[in-house]
Amino acid sequence: MKLQFKKQAYQTRAVDAVVDCFKGQPDTSGIQYRIDPGYSKKKAPQLESAGFKNADIALTDAQILKNIQEVQRLQNLPQSSALIQNAISPLNLDIEMETGTGKTYCYIKTIFEMNKLYSWTKFIIVVPSIAIREGVDKSFEITADHFQEIYGKKIKSFIYNSKQLHNLESFSSDAGINVMIINVQAFNARGKDNRRIYEELDDFQSRRPIDVIKANRPILILDEPQKMEGRNTLNSLKEFNPLFILRYSATHKTQHNKVHRLDALDAYNQKLVKKIAVRGISVKGLTGTNAYLYLESIEVSRQAPVARIEIEIQETSGIKRKIKKFGKGDNLYDLSGGLDQYRGFVIADINAITDTVEFTNGHQLTAGEATGDVNEMALRRIQIREAIKAHFEKEQRLFQQGIKVLTLFFIDEVAKYRLYTELGEERGEYAMIFEEEYEATLAELKRDLLLNEKYRKHLDSIPVSRTHNGYFSIDKKGRMVDALSTTQSERIESTDQSAYDLILKAKEQLLSFQEPTRFIFSHSALREGWDNPNVFVICTLKHSDNTISRRQEVGRGLRIAVNQLGERQDNPATVHQTNVLTVVASESYKDFVTALQRDISESLSERPRVANADYFEGKILPGDGGNIEVTPKMAKQIYRYLVKNDYTDDNDNIAQPYFEAVKDGTLAPLPDELQPYKGQVFQLIDSVYSDAKLPQVENDRGNKCNPLNSNFEKKEFKELWNRINRKAAYTVHFDSAELIEKCVATLNAELNVTPLQYTIQHGIQADEINHDQMKSGESFKVVETSTENSTISVHSAVKYDLIGKIVDNVQLTRRTVATILADLKKPVFALFRTNPESFISEVSRHIQEQKATVIIEHLSYDATAETHDIDIFTDAQSKQDFSKAGHPLKRHIYDYVITDSKVERTFVGELDTSSEVVVYAKLPKGFSIPTPVGNYNPDWAISFKEGVVKHVYFVAETKGSMSSMELREVEAVKIKCARKFFDEINSKINSDNVKFDVVNSYSKLMEVVGGPPRTG
Known part of the structure; x- marks a missing residue:
């Protein structure tokens, strides 16, 4: 096996955050110096040789600080007011990356980028333990080919060993990228081998290794710097004479100039790390008894839930602990072989939702609890x-x-x-x-x-x-x-x-x-x-x-x-x-x-806690069309939106109703002026800390199997399944000329490129200023704000492959894209110069929409003889979170259904109590329809009673909104494809009673199928 690596946007952002701190640094390669040749007692003086060291930083502290502040501003991080110095270096950059997100990969890529942009070649990675050192060394090995493909070169890396000092000669004399990996014990412990780095060594031409290292002006990369903050360690690191220091950790202890943050919330919400589940085990005392009991789990069965309990059982060979399945009414005294400690332990109730077992003597156990004689072993x-x-x-x-x-x-x-x-x-x-x-x-x-x-x-x-x-x-x-x-x-x-x-x-x-x-x-x-x-x-x-x-x-x-x-x-x-x-x-x-x-x-101490207008003002909303700064007016609109909808509490903290609305897909619409930045605005709101945003840790014991019940065997469900259980292949035939014509017409009518804007604020100092105003920065008052259009693109120095960028976005040929642009009546290059990123984004969006329209018009399905295996109904049921299951159901093919939203929960309640419905199923993920924009999985299959309505078999998609304007474009295309798929199925079976539609309630469903309206 060979581990595969790929470019990932979140890692690229971490790399860019570091290299952008040095914008303006000249690309100065081949800075040579004379390596100290040393002198051997056994040999003549060594020949002098040329070494290559890192060029000094040409930027002033003010220029570097300005770069850092811009990097921080673009990430909405707190801005540094000065460069934070320490005993090791005048420049320290903190990069916060949650465990598991690939910080080692990021700093290796950063090394390549620094070499590419500024020709720096000497790097030392310092780690706090041998385990991390070996892991870092392995990372250089397994990523070498990946980075070779990107940069066309490889890094020469080695682990420092005081007995293999020839590597230091190569580190100094080689003009390529050189990396030394060293653990702090190798230079900060008292052992004989650890002291060698500071000693004049006969086998190193009477030189001190540390002197050879410091002559290279290496860039230090500290991996887990919070573990290397002792006084001796800091003094030792100073001896390396670093050009500057990069600090990578998930938990920085001492704060410097933070230029990137990917904390636990970011990593979890961006799905960059695993989800966490916990299988808890606790010891619970039972008053007046030493009866050993351990409730392992509760299983859902077709008849009734059963409990898996470990108890002691009297056997001929002695007392042994065994796990057995118990049902309601079982007497543990009898089933233990008559052990006295279990007298009175008769199971009164087994609850699969709360994962509890109650006994007639009043004792209750929760899954994962052990009682009685429970020692450490x-x-x-x-x-x-x-x-x-x-x-x-x-x-x-x-x-x-x-x-x-x-x-x-x-x-x-x-x-x-x-x-x-x-x-x-x-x-x-x-x-x-x-x-x-x-x-x-x-x-x-x-x-x-x-x-x-x-x-x-x-x-x-x-x-x-x-x-x-x-x-x-x-x-x-x-x-x-x-x-x-x-x-x-x-x-x-x-x-x-x-x-x-x-x-x-x-x-x-x-x-x-x-x-x-x-x-x-x-x-x-x-x-x-x-x-x-x-x-x-x-x-x-x-x-x-x-x-x-x-x-x-x-x-x-x-x-x-x-x-x-x-x-x-x-x-x-x-x-x-x-x-x-x-x-x-x-x-x-x-x-x-x-x-x-x-x-x-x-660990989230830097996260903002209050969602008010002051926090939102001046923040950056990133987008494909360029970055937008939140104006005072926009900040007030965001704040009022949150207050109006009770999404914040009296202290301006994000409130639970906001998170419930996000989960259920029922967020109130933003004001019209904020709609173009909808995604970015909610991302900004989400940056405000709330306890409700902490990663939701699953209870691993809440995941149980949900077996099929007798409804699955009903003839009505068999007939329903036989009708919809078809696979089909699709074909799309369309004329490029037609697509070009549609794209040109749409772009001529609707293409609008937003000029780059900047905000100017005029302020005046107050007549009287007290100490608190000076300290808080409120000694000046804003009296006027204006927004200006930039006539010169900030990207004017960037070379774009205009056609190539659009081709990547829309997956059409260069010829097709070039023809579309050439046929436009609008001044293409004038619009492009106004705002290149916005032009590319808007053109790509319009072409994608027209492409989707053409696909639908020329899409056809051909039903095949292949069908879905019945196993898709059991494969998807291996583990489910019963905390979202609600109550046992009467008409569903499983006893419980796991819903994803409030709309679905309401819909299930209405289906299950409907006298018109015989049986229904939430379709498993394995039931999917192929479409040109990805597989599509409908939500529900429903069979109605004969005679109540014209007998139909209905396949439904439940949505909170029925407006096609509020559906994502890809989602809308998938739904249109599904309609064609079911039209083909009806044609195949010479019937029209398999219907597919999008509904948001049971009453809407009955309107579509033509049944009587629901009363009561």
């Missing part, structure tokens, strides 16, 4: 079992997609995994428990007759002893050891390095199905440096550690997964269906989530 066994179950649940689904699932166990000492005795190497407690629980869970899984045969064979090929492994430091005897020395104060570099070979150096091997390792036990040291994308389950088998935040615990599993081809599974439509990280916690779901969200909230 019993708790760890439960955690290991739950992690294995979570692993198998994910693996069954993802195996079909070519994605390998990894599970990571953190433990606090090697002895719990491996023991070394006189008899040799033996399994520790956790290893033994793992193998017992793995084999038991696997045996239960294989009893499932519907288990995919290919997956079953894959499981059979993996011995339990080889599917788990431990990755720890190795001593000279080859034994696993804890990562800390006997003094517990410093890492043992010589042994620690060997701990990470497979997980850091052979990452591709670990991701392959051919590698049997799927479960990894490791010391918590792996919290740093682990960046394998396919960790889907994390289980912490260690005592609570207040120095480790919940955010750090989940950090090792946030990266987006890759398949067997090395391709990132980041399709925006499915990314959070595929990429879900389950954390098995030794505390309740509520406690874990509360702590996690507190950690995230505390």
Whole structure:
């Protein structure tokens, strides 16, 4: 396997933010200096040789600050008032990137861009641990070909080793891009090898390595700088004589000039990291009893919910703990073999919605709770079992997609995994428990007759002893050891390095199905440096550690997964269906989530908290047609819009009704003047912090199977399914001349290019000024604001491939696009010069719309003999969030339906109580219609009673708005394609009673099918 990389807009923005801070810096290459030749006691003086160093920064501090402020302004970041200096360097740039978003990739690309624009060639990456160092080194290796394709060159990188100083000679004398990777222990520890960097060495021509390094004026890149803020470390870093410093972290401790922010909220909302789910386990005491109970889960069945409970059972060989299924009315005393502690434990109720079991004696258990005799080892066994179950649940689904699932166990000492005795190497407690629980869970899984045969064979090929492994430091005897020395104060570099070979150096091997390792036990040291994308389950088998935040615990599993081809599974439509990280916690779901969200909230200190006009004013609204600055008038309109619709509270904080409206798609329309910037305005509103915006962590126990019920077997549903179960191929035949004609006519009539604008504010100082006004910046009052059109494009120096840019946007040939532009009556190049970005955006939009119109007019479907497999109704039901399920239904093919909006919830309620409906189904994702603009999945299939209405089978799409003006263009095209698809189906079966339409309520549905209006 070879990991695949691609250009991603969010990473490009991070790179641009850094390089743009140096706009105006001349491209000065080949700055040479004389390398200190040194002197060997055994040889004559060495010959002098030329070295290549970084050119000095030619910009003044004022110019750099101006560049930084512009970068910050474009990202709506707080603006720096000065360059923040420290003991190491007068220039420090902070780049905040959430764990899992590829900060290593970003700074490698930044190195290439700095070389391309400014010819800087010497870089040193400083990391806080050997684990991170090995991970960074691996990143340079696996991205080399990717960047070679983009930049036409490769970086020469090496890990600093005090015994291999020939690399320093090459670092200095080579004119290409050179990168040294070094961990702080290599220059900031007291060991003999660590001191060599500051000593005159005979084997280095009586020179000090640090002197050779500092002569290059390297650019320092600090990876996780918050871990390198000790006084000794800072003093040591100063010795490198850096040109400037770039600081990359998700959690900056000391603030400098921040030029980019991609925090936890941004990463989650942009779907750049995995979604998080928690499987909580808590110990609950039962007064006056030592009855051991563990409620593992509640399963939904066709008859009634059943509870999977672990209890103690009296057997001939003794008392054993076993998991059994229980139903309402079951007496645990009888089923335990008559153990006295279970007297009175008769199940009174099992609730699948709240995940609870109630007993007649008044005790209640929630899924994930253990009661009675629960010691630490019993708790760890439960955690290991739950992690294995979570692993198998994910693996069954993802195996079909070519994605390998990894599970990571953190433990606090090697002895719990491996023991070394006189008899040799033996399994520790956790290893033994793992193998017992793995084999038991696997045996239960294989009893499932519907288990995919290919997956079953894959499981059979993996011995339990080889599917788990431990990755720890190795001593000279080859034994696993804890990562800390006997003094517990410093890492043992010589042994620690060997701990990470497979997980850091052979990452591709670990991701392959051919590698049997799927479960990894490791010391918590792996919290740093682990960046394998396919960790889907994390289980912490260690005592609570207040120095480790919940955010750090989940950090090792946030990266987006890759398949067997090395391709990132980041399709925006499915990314959070595929990429879900389950954390098995030794505390309740509520406690874990509360702590996690507190950690995230505390990391968002820079986020604005108040949504008022002052905050919105002056902010930048980015767009394809150029950036727009929010004027005072626009700021007031945004603020009034929020207040008018109760989207903010009395303190101007974003209120819950706003988030509910976003979720349900019922946001009130913006004022007309703000409509052209609709998306950008809501993005600006979303930048204001609110607790409701914190990542919604799923309860992994709330995900249950939703089996088909007897409605699925009804003849009315069989007939409905037989009628709509057709696949079809589409063809599109259209004349380019017709498309060109339509595009030209539309552009001549509607093309409008917005000139670039700038805002001028005139202010005057107040007659009397107090200290508070001076401090807050309110000593001046704005008396006049005017907006001017720019006559010279700010992009005038940029060379555009005008036709090429439009071709990329509309996917037509260069000849077609060139003909459209040539036939326009409008002054094409005058409009282009007015605002190049706006011209390209508007022309592309109009062409796309006409292309969609032509597609619909010339689209035809041909039904094929192929049909959908009935499995699409079961494949989609593996795990669902029952917190959104509502109540059990009477007429749906599943007992529960998971709705996406308020409109859908209301629609379901009306369908299920309708006397006109026999049976209905929310169509699974597998039922899709191919269209030229992507597959389309209708919402509902409905069968009506004979005689109440003319018998029809209805396929519906539910939308909050019926106005085609409010549908996205692509969505509107898909709906039109669906109409043609069902017309073809009716033709195929010589019938007209399969109807498709868009409705927003049950009453609208009845209007369309021609039935009686609903009363009451």
